[in-house]
Amino acid sequence: MQTGLRIEFTMLNELIEKRKKVLTDSEEHKEKRNELNALASTFARERNQLNGQTREFVDEAQKNKDLRDEANKDVHRLKDERNVLNEKANALFEDIDKYKKEHGPVSKNRGIKDLHKQIDKLETDQQTRVLTKEKEREIIEKIEQLKSQIREQEDEFEQNKEIHVKLQEARDLRKTASDLHDKVTESAELAQKYHDIMVECYRKADKSREAADESHKKFVEAQEQADEEHQKFIGCQKEIRDFDKVIGGLRKKTKKTKVTKEQKAVRKEAEQVFQQFRSGEKLTTDDILLLQRAKLL
Template sequence: MLNDLIEKRKKVLAESEQHKNRRNELNALASKCARERNDLNAQTREYVEEAQRHKEERDRINKDVQALKDERNKYNERANALFEEIEAFKREHGNLQNRGIKELQKQIEHLEFKQQTEVYSTDKERELIEKIKHLKSLVKEQEAEFEQNKEMRAKLAEARELRRRASEIHKEVTEKAELAQQHHDLMVEAYRKADRSREEADRAHQKFVEAQEAADEEHRLFIACQKELRDYDKVISGLRKKTRKTKVTREQKAVRKEAERVFQQFRDGEKITTDDLLLLQRAKLI
């Protein structure tokens, strides 16, 4: 029975070592996954901060764009008023054959706005630019008719100057709008990167949880094995003590029997040796 218990204890000890080693491996894996998750979360925060910077810059530039548009529109409104006076003068003198300058300017503004805000293929954009150039040439042709009138010439010069300023501002509007769009695109890309790294962090966290739970289970099994080993040790120790006690009892009985035989010889008057005397003392017969 004792040998069987010892063999079973060896098996439990081996199982305990397996659970301990597996637990340590899983804890190491959980730590690795936790580091990856933390790195990815930090990366996500960096991407979000980057996106926020681009968003703030985009919004700041868009405010500048709106202010420039307001300024450009004021110049265009003043220019339109002058061109309206010029058109009235032209109608009054019965010389209006083609589309008025104001109407042409409105068409030009509309086309320039479309060029700024809409996306065209290379060919379509080239066609749009050519159309704008054509309309501007028509404006110049009609404006030339007023060069002979001093008052109209002054109004026309002022209107042209206002248009020039509006055109310069429109150019700046276009440049800033493109820059704002660049920051917007960079913001969107940074948010996309943040989403991807956040998803990777979530996956790493899930692996961490799974590894940690598995490690906890292995630790539970390891502790159960340790308890079972302690139980085996108690039983085996008890059996060994009992075996030793039984062996001592048998030895004591044998000594007593032999001592009684020697004592009987002593009583019968036979000679006994020193060893016999020691045996009798050991058996407490003398």
């Protein structure tokens, strides 16, 4: 019996030590889980903030896209208006050129209509092509030369009243068309400005979106690791409960074994006292209490 009891105590102590280790592991998994959950929350906040920035950049890009499209509409509208005025002016200049042919050339220069067409081409090149400063200066000088030739020819027609009226009307149309051309240039530059801002906003949105995707990836990784630690924590808790059941049962059994052993010892001593009593010896108070504990009285 003594050997069995000693074995039970040894097992009990071993189980208690194992339980302590599992409890330590459980706390470590719990702490690690909490750290990873906190880290996942940090990555989630970063991701959400970056997604918010991405939406802002996209909204700003869309805003500038709408402004660009509106400016481009203005470019097309103003071009159409300018072209109509130039066509009307060209028709008048054509009449003037016909007059010049009918009444003999007053100069060896090309007709006013052709000169204006040449100016239109040069202005279009100036507006649409990427030019060096030197090339742009050449175009400007060429335009001034052509305008000078036009003024020279116009001066030659000033003496004819009918031609003078047509010439003045053509000049006014050309002046209005030139003003519209300036507005075309302004609208085209404005459209380009909005386009550049839009492209930059989309570039920032792409960069912000990439950063948000990276934060989300880190969030998922941290969350998965936290879930793994939580499962390990749950496993430790289950193992601790199993230890508690075994340890509780073993303690109960050990206690019962110890009580039984004590009861047997009391019984044996009581039987000896009872035999002495039967032999005629007197019983002391302690003897009586001992007999009562052994349930012999």
